[in-house]
Amino acid sequence: MNQPTPLSTQYVIYYRVSTKRQGDSGLGLDAQRAYVEHFYQGCPILAQFTDVQSGKNVLNRPELMKALALCHQQRATLVVAKIDRLSRNTEQALAIYRKLKGRLESCDIPNLDKFTLTLFMAIADRERELIGIRTKGALVEKVKRFGQWRTGSEAFASGQAARLGHTTIKAQAAENHHSRPASAMIKELRQQGYSWSEIARQLNTGGFKTPKGGSYQAVQVQRLYQRIL
Structure with missing residues (x-):
């Protein structure tokens, strides 16, 4: 967080x-x-x-x-x-x-x-x-x-889609704010040749947390990387 x-x-x-x-x-x-x-x-x-x-x-x-x-x-x-x-x-x-x-x-x-x-x-x-x-x-x-x-949908034109989107984002913020920035860093470090363990260490040093609020392990880094491929 x-x-x-x-x-x-x-x-x-x-x-x-x-x-x-x-x-x-x-x-x-x-x-x-x-x-x-x-x-x-x-x-x-x-x-x-x-x-x-x-x-x-x-x-x-x-x-x-x-x-x-x-x-x-x-x-x-x-x-x-x-x-x-x-x-x-x-x-x-x-x-x-x-x-x-x-x-x-x-x-x-x-x-x-x-x-x-x-x-x-x-x-x-x-x-x-x-x-x-x-x-x-x-x-x-x-x-x-x-x-x-x-053309856009009626929900888009009336603003209903925007209101629903705001509610959804707010509800999912606590869950997604961990994975998204971590995914970007994992992708970048992996392209630079870092191992899963090294990437996990970089994430933990930088203060990144898993969706459950814990520290990253190599296997979690690998799974997250596979999800963004």
């Missing part, structure tokens, strides 16, 4: 959605709020900021600039629901981490430090490239098959 720093610490929450449509409907934003509410309930929160901007350039996000300024003034800790909401660019994320002097927490990365931030940002950076490739390919295929994009 991602452990917030002591209660004497004050927090500034930052949310980001990629499009105006997401900002208006709450899609994406509700999910981020669910994670933050789960992990930071009862914690002293100074302010919350939301940008409706892409993640390409942090300098184009006025609300993030306000959040960083407040953190600097109050020596507060910046909190994001997922690290890719801060940035998908490794260099930009590390620059923010240095600017905050390490006062950065993300619900999807337990015990965030420079090592885990660098690793996860590299993964997010690569995912940004892959999303572009997949989106372009999917659009071409859908146009070939259907002639145009299919």
